[in-house]
Amino acid sequence: MAVQNDKAQSPATLMDVAKEAQVSIATASRVLNGSTRKVRNQSYVKVMEAATKLNYRPNAYAQAVAKGTAPNIVLLVSDISDPYFASVSQGVVKAAAERGISVTIGVAATPHEELEAVRKSVSTRPRGIIISESEYTDAPERQALQTELTQYEASGGRAVFVLNRNLPFPAVDMANDVGARAIAKLIVDSGYTRPAILKGDDAHRSSKERLAGVMEVLDEAGITVDPKAVANGKFSRTDGYAAVMQMARSGLLKPGEGALYDGKGIDSIIALNDVMAIGAMTALRANGIEPGREIGVTGFGDIPYSADVFPPLTTVHLPLAEMGQAAVDSILSNRDDGEATGGTANRLIYVQSAPDVVLRGSLPRR
Structure with missing residues (x-):
């Protein structure tokens, strides 16, 4: 029996x-x-x-994935309206179209939403999944995300991150720390000594790396940043604007009693991404301060709009479209990752190891 x-x-x-x-x-x-x-x-x-x-x-579709014949790639981003993600997405869509592959774009703003989006994507058996999202390296969903993607790769799929999270999957990365040190050195060399800094959440990888690089250079130059001069702009234009408006309402920006830097006020704003910098410039104008003349402003990313605002934004250039293209190239490449997915662990694809600084009108020499 x-x-x-x-x-x-x-x-x-x-x-x-x-x-x-x-x-x-x-x-x-x-x-x-x-x-x-x-x-x-x-x-x-x-x-x-x-x-x-x-x-x-x-599963017939799983066989197609394993043979490299599945017809689509899934791209997950946290905000498709953000010019950063829009530029990366453009690179992904263009590179995939040139190879006859379609792209499905999903939006997930939090680690939880990201995990759920990956689970739904895996169930459709795409040829590859590109994740250009939250970067929260200590999120509780981290292990579950790794498990989902490990099983997906074991069945023949490919997973690639845009910006590394130290997970065992290929990642398109750039030298955040190098770019941050370069922009900070430009600020110091241009004569600025009293910066306000707009950062992202403390658990956000790119924010942490860029902030560390900036602070390192300022410290080497003997510039002590006023603790009240560091604000969380959450890597968004709206929150960057709100952070500077709050500083202005509190009397921290302009010279006077209670202002930052022992009453001297600030002479510059270092924003760790471009959209926060653009929001900051709008807030300065709302308070009668002309960015680029009274207060220098810098960003990070060189999104398309950074050259169109007034004054044009000094920033660190990131090859955003090329980053998307590199992710697609990794998905479609012929690679043998050994007996287990660990063979691709920490494989970094550096599109640009030394980001360029683009000097524009928002940071004149003092």
Whole structure:
């Protein structure tokens, strides 16, 4: 009489087969989903025997993914209206279209939304998933996200991050710290000594790296930043505007009693991304202060709008479209990542290892 087991109640999964055959999920996938990657004969036999025993039925779409024939890529961003993400998305869509691949764009603003979006994306079996999102490196969803993507890659898919999170997947990155030190050196060399700094959340990777680079250069130059001069603009134009407006209402910006830097006020604003810088310039004007004349302003990113605002924004150039293209190239490349996805661990794709500073009218020499 046949022995009843839990597998009689639901279809066997790829993970079940791998466990039964005592091989990795990646190896089981290559055997059962028709991958062209080589598998040792002994492993092949073990997987086929386990699949027969468990009555495993391969997923047709998973086979397409493993063979590299799935027709689409999923791109996840936190805010499609943000020019930063729009530029990255443009690079992804253009590079994919040139290869006959469609792109589905999803929006997820928080780590929780990101995890749920990845789970939904994985269920549709796209050829690849590109994540250009929150960068919250200590989020509680981090381990669950890694597990979802590891299983997805084991079935033949590809996952790539735009900006590294130190997870075991390829990541398109740029030298945040190098760019931050370069813009801070320009500020110092231009004669500014009393900056206000607009940063992002403390757990946001790019904000942490850029802030550290800026503070390092200022410290080397003997400039002590007033603690009240550092505000959280949350990497958004609205919050950058609000942060500067709050400083102005509190009497911190202009010279006078209670102003920053022992009553001298600020002479510059260092925003760690462009949209915060643009919001800051609007807030300065609302308080009768002319950016680029009375107070210098810098950004980070060189989004398309940075050259069009007045005065044009001095910033750190990031090749945003090229970053999107590099992510697509990684998805569609021919790579053999070994027996497990750990073979791609911490693979950084540097599009630009030394970001350029673009000097414009918002930071005249004093």
